[in-house]
Amino acid sequence: METARTSRPETFRTEIADGMRIEWDVPIVMDDGIVLRADVFRPIDNAPVPVILTYGPYAKGLPFQVGYPSAWEAMCRDHPDAVTNSTNKYQNWEVVDPEKWVPHGYACVRVDSRGTGRSPGYIDLFSARETRDYYDCIEWAGAQPWSNGRVGLNGISYYAMNQWHVASLNPPHLAAICPWEGAADFYRDGARQGGIRSTFWDNWYDMQVKTVQYGIGETGGRNPNTGQLICGDEQLTAQELAANRSDFGADLRAHRFADEFHAIRSAQWDRITIPVLSCGNWGGQGLHLRGNVEAFVRAASTRKWLEMHGHAHWPLFYTDYGVDLQMRFFDRYLKGANNGWEDRPAVQLQIRHVDATFEPRGEDAWPPPATEWTRRYLSSSLALSESVPVTGSVSYPALGDGVEFTTPPLDADVEVTGPLAAKLFVSSSTTDADLFLVVRVYSPSGSEIVFQGALDPHTPVAQGWLRASHRRLDPALSQPYRPYHPHDTTEPLEPGEVYELDIEILPTCLVIPAGYRIALQVRGSDYVYPGPSARLSNLKNDLTGCGPFLHNDDVDRPAGVFDGVTTVHIGEQYPSHLVLPVIPDARRGLRMA
Incomplete structure (x- = not known):
């Protein structure tokens, strides 16, 4: 009124x-x-x-x-x-x-x-x-x-x-x-x-x-x-x-x-x-x-x-x-x-490097048509590997910092540009679990590569989220590289039962040099940059890695439902993996006119 x-x-x-x-x-x-x-x-x-x-x-x-x-x-x-x-x-x-x-x-x-x-x-x-x-x-x-x-x-x-x-x-x-x-x-x-x-x-x-x-x-x-x-x-x-x-x-x-x-x-x-x-x-x-x-x-x-x-x-x-x-x-x-506007490529990308410089490149479509969808499998040794590992599992407190899976040092430069996704086989000790996924990149010295994001000066390479009770997919709109969930009802978990979760990880772009490592962190709370925070005058909270985009409503994540133990299951029966959009070397050499 x-x-x-x-x-x-x-x-x-x-x-x-x-x-x-x-x-x-x-x-x-x-x-x-x-x-x-x-x-x-x-x-x-x-x-x-x-x-x-x-x-x-x-x-x-x-x-x-x-x-x-x-x-x-x-x-x-x-x-x-x-x-x-x-x-x-x-x-x-x-x-x-x-x-x-x-x-x-x-x-x-x-x-x-x-x-x-x-x-x-x-x-x-x-x-x-x-x-x-x-x-x-x-x-x-x-x-x-x-x-x-x-x-x-x-x-x-x-x-x-x-x-x-x-x-x-x-x-x-x-x-x-x-x-x-x-x-x-x-x-x-x-x-x-x-x-x-x-x-x-x-x-x-x-x-x-x-x-x-x-x-x-x-x-x-x-x-x-x-x-x-x-x-x-x-x-x-x-x-x-x-x-x-x-x-x-x-x-x-x-x-x-x-x-x-x-x-x-x-x-x-x-x-x-x-x-x-x-x-x-x-x-x-x-x-x-x-x-x-x-x-x-x-x-x-x-x-x-x-x-x-x-x-x-x-x-x-x-x-x-x-x-x-x-x-x-x-x-x-x-x-x-x-x-000449209509002669431009349909997709105009600023390709990002680890030193926060950019190079322009045009593509005909999104995702880039030449993308090589590359799987890296989670292992109980906390590795991300090319092959499916032996059966195992990793558990963590459901509201905590979770666990991190890491590749060996890369033996050549790799460009990752496009949407990412993860398929995780998960069980919970309670009737629900929130999963916060963070794709991280580390230099040979062990320093994390972060960037000036839209708001936060220490933004990680990529992030994704999923509430396990919202796991159902929309088959008409889902793609292997971009799961789509209707989010129209809650389907509680049976404690201890293993569920297959397809998790959207938002697009990213980075040329990762040889010797660097790629990691997938599976968390139970928002990412926190392990360094100094920042501040903007128009925001209430300090910027600690996710900017103002936090998921800290206790009413939305009540005790007894979201504070249990989450387990990620691994192996041939449960091939938990990360999907990376790798751009082939021949494509990386191109630049937008």
Whole structure:
């Protein structure tokens, strides 16, 4: 129910500044009468141009530098080209910088989503109501006299995730989308990896959404460009604020399975037919990886591209590399430019090396067609071997650090690029068990190779998860290299009985030098980097290897069910193994044109 006072669509403010015509707080009326607010940055001459649009909850008037200071400082330090050729006065978290797009002949529209920033209403994140709002905003932008009628969507994370949702509705003016590091399957990609609840969304809601809710007054600060209150001109009471937002954490706890709650917050693949550039992060294992790859494979569009990169979550989007990639794509589909975009490979990979450098390579499909699916078998001696070992088993406390299986030193360089999987034969002393799988790589000196992930600076090579009671597969959607679980019911274990578990391990990319070792760690809790932690100002928890994507809800993992002993069974009867996507030497020599 909408309990906020609905704002009036009064005249908005217009100014000419920094080579742009800027319209602050433009009203957009939704189909139910509520008025959302947008900032519009466009060329001064009023000529019709294509539109880059975003709709989300991070407050269009909150400067990137103010709201996310540690992220801003890291981007300026590590990627200085991200902030050059701009005054950076209009930078906003996870959306395009208009000073780089307007001179190139685009209008940039930023909409405060319902209930946040300067838009009144009830916050119900990723809901059907939000998606309908987004649809209405696209159609509004496409019909403006300064628009050429073609709208593109571009942005990071939240601004990527909701692109999939609204594209499923096929707004007539929507011409192309570029989701940059954003989940697409709300259950599997973010809420409950492998069926195990992530507490990320609870903490994120507190830190990044409630802090910019419409009606919090001076607490939300003022836009330095306009002097306006960032979160609206009304001051609502604590009771009114609480009544104007869902209890997102409680909603997530209440929906244990992949039900309608998650479906309406996920892409509908068969309905997405417009051009797509899906950009994912090798280090985005908690939220910013699986959705981009899965979307590329399953979207119905015949004009779709996948780009995979490394580095932190936000900076590459703003760099010369990121802006050039996005502009070439949108120039083709929003301007009709014959710029050779469609001659590019369908899959554009940044191949990662152990020194955190990258080399570009194109592929025709995902997974790369030349992939050699390679098994390594677990043994009771804690080795990963080429042949099936003798029968045995290994047990560990079910909530502990588990056990690790390791290859001998590699006798040649090996490239592992693509999705991974594991088949484990497991028994539990209780009626359930959570398995956390971590693929690790060690140098000859024994140091673990970790990378700057999407958020955590010490991200391991790959991770996967599965709740044993969610082991049932969907045969129509499963592949040997990418198991797919329906997550629609619980099938408790019989204590002591052995069960076959197929576990999805999210894609990775790494050229592993000779002399290094590959390991599979089977754990009962989240990976923890054995070194110093880190911190970002917009997150509650320290970053200890998994970033904010932790599975530490005691209610979801109650004592007596998940704190027993887990046993991995091994041998000819129980051939537990890891599946690695090995790229042959001949393919590794190629580079993207």
